[in-house]
Amino acid sequence: MVTLAEVARHAGVSASTVSYVLSGKRTISTPTRERVERSIRELGYHPNAGARALASSKSNIIALMMPLRTDMYLPVMMEIAIAVATTAREHAHDVLLLTGQEGPEAARRVVGSGLADAMILMDVELEDQRLPLVRVTPRPAVLIGLPSDTTGLTCVDLDFAATGRRCVDHLAELGHREIAVVGEAAAVYERRTGFAERTVRGVRERAEELGTRVLHRPCDGSYESVAGTLARIFDERPGTTGIVVQNEAAIEPLLSLLRQQGRAVPEDVSVMAVCPEQVAAGTSVPLTSVAIPAQEMGRLAVELVMARADAGAGRDQAAVPPRIELLPPTLTVRGSTGPAPTPR
């Protein structure tokens, strides 16, 4: 294994000079720098990560915790993870993947051991078990999702309340007066992250302002469940002409069922979804949708956590104030929504 000392000898300089060439923390004369860089290349030198971490007390590793609790939609998680990894590399950091089964102690472990010097928490619950640790730890952390008490925390998420409002606006503009929300599984509402509620709250809020009627039904993604949900919707509210779906798994079954029932989309009923762009564009009927900006969330989380890490290095405590960053919803109109049918 090639060491810094060997590079130094090969280049005829001291170890510290090599170190400074690498870090750029000191001005080096061009000839010296070039000599060192040449030696590095010729010897195939790679700085030892452990030694670096020990000497600098910085690991250049971000821990990404994804508990993967219930029925979280894996592709979105995955997209976020990819965006986090990509962005982290742009900041010369790597990503350590922590999954759920180790529990909140995983965070304590990686931070306590200095393995990671920052962390990003996904799949945040309203009363997340990891929050006490996050509030106490000196390492910067960013949550993807919104707990009920955000005091002192930095969070990133889609603005689901605004998303709900935006959906109602769109349907109302098209003349729809009775709309239904096909939501996430009941379990998601009961014990979880709050994002589903936030959407529904947004929907209700705007619907009230506009005098639109709303029926909300949780729904797990199975074909049977969607069939039952749909039946109940048209049973209770035969006049329903607009449907907002916030449940990736329910989308195809829903479209398929409407087709079978002879309800044309969007002529008889308008359907819109809160889901990743890719999903909305790939369905049997391309769906008008509000995107779940997985990439942006991942990227932003890293940028925020790095900003705090850099500041923390300068001043003693986090000089960057905590921050709640709610991404504004973006609605894309595709083929699945249209003017409300004129009642017979």
Added chain:
Amino acid sequence: MVTLAEVARHAGVSASTVSYVLSGKRTISTPTRERVERSIRELGYHPNAGARALASSKSNIIALMMPLRTDMYLPVMMEIAIAVATTAREHAHDVLLLTGQEGPEAARRVVGSGLADAMILMDVELEDQRLPLVRVTPRPAVLIGLPSDTTGLTCVDLDFAATGRRCVDHLAELGHREIAVVGEAAAVYERRTGFAERTVRGVRERAEELGTRVLHRPCDGSYESVAGTLARIFDERPGTTGIVVQNEAAIEPLLSLLRQQGRAVPEDVSVMAVCPEQVAAGTSVPLTSVAIPAQEMGRLAVELVMARADAGAGRDQAAVPPRIELLPPTLTVRGSTGPAPTPR
């Protein structure tokens, strides 16, 4: 920050004793051990990862590379990643997530710097760019997938050829004499991993033995594409009564289209898939399928890489011989396959 030396002082022992209590590499008297363990708890000591890595030249980190090239089905990747992380923890290792955009150099970087002491490569191509490095590096590596030349490599994958054969067997037993394969996107066959070809080869092989006719069509997952593919299939082979799908995205559109065309499943046409269990069980018609054992693949990859790592520590070179581990296909019969209809 609490150090080992502080723990030693607090427990009234030497540093090495604390170290040995931690590693278990030396027998410690029960009273001493208990005293040390108590001090560790009381002081809230966490061994410093960097110092450990430096002193022992082992980082206890496995790098997981997922290039995420083309249209790989993200949920499967994700499941594998989760299984890898979980299993790694059982071996006291953590997982570093490397994505594609850094290219093959990422492997060189993490291994060269000692950041990772083993690696698992996903999404392996037939002529994978990373293979030269893997063959040269002293660190143990395991591939998930099969390149064209496996000399000296340890690989894990589903036995796709056997999977193809198994599918034909199942349909043939039910009396089907003309079957179609709806495959992955053409791009997958052209520039990629070989798994899709292996399935088709298995299908052809067994079909030939049994005198079954086979029509194979690549297909990207879009609704239009599936519609076109299906039309061509029944156009060219009106007698087709069995369909094997190897393309998660194509499944729902396919079922939906068959329904629209008035072809009942499985009365008129039997459909079976090569896909994760979860997908097969959740479709509008539960699908007879061969599972993609994502979890097992992830777990096995870690077990194999750890076995090589442990052996490498003992002897000089890898004492554990390279190994190709092809998981046998498991077919689960659900509602979507049945006896071939008697020709009119």
Added chain:
DNA sequence: GTGAAAGCGCTAACAT
């Protein structure tokens, strides 16, 4: 602009 040297916290001989 460059060097010398003191650690960073731990592991693993080498002692006893």
Added chain:
DNA sequence: ATGTTAGCGCTTTCAC
């Protein structure tokens, strides 16, 4: 069964 000690390879004062 336990203690002593020499590094592991790098960063970063301090000195010139």
